[in-house]
Amino acid sequence: MIDSVNRRTLRVLVVEDEYLIALEMEALLEELGCEVIGPAPSVKKALALLDLERPGFAILDVNLGNERSTPVAQALVEMNVPYVVATGYEAKHLPETVLRDAPRLRKPLTIHQLRRVLADPERG
Template sequence: MISATNPLAGCRVLLVEDEYFIADDLRRQFEESGAEVLGPVPRVEEALELIAATPQIDAAVLDVNLQDEMVYPVADALRARGVPFIFSTGYEKTTIPERYAGVKHCEKPLEAAQVAKALFA
């Protein structure tokens, strides 16, 4: 599934992002890299429903703040399933709770190659 030259090829990537243009741009970049995009979804509740309904998720990109709701319940659900994820945000890393200290953090704007490196490096 994951290749050294194109780690996103063949991956099912959950995209949780509430900014339409960012979500659409990432979706397009991921698909051009050979990934299957789940979503994008703009709300915590929708993301949790998608996680529950999807048996295979290889990785996820989570915007920290979704319409004034923090994404941490989604992060917890992914962590419980062993799915690697990154946080994408404009916030400083210090604003993310300590329990996520080991989770990689990418600042917006994101690019598919940056995300792949963060997820699979």
């Protein structure tokens, strides 16, 4: 659980390739008192950011252009960083376990969804 005191300084990696959606996520997270890392529009950019700093939490879009965010999710697992996937897909349509078994948020995201997932990342 990420408590409200830690959430004020929680650093959240946002991995999203749609510019307007990324901006909206960033604004919502900042409204909740988080510091946003990124947004990263590609696997390459997200992994580069992870090489530079360790987030406390991450939100991953499943599809980033013509690639999936699977390598980013795997890196987060190895770093023991909690994450959720933001998608319209049902879990059964995600072939990669690291994405399929992750908590999911339905797009479009709302501040209520983000508040809930930051309070309890396992719920998604």
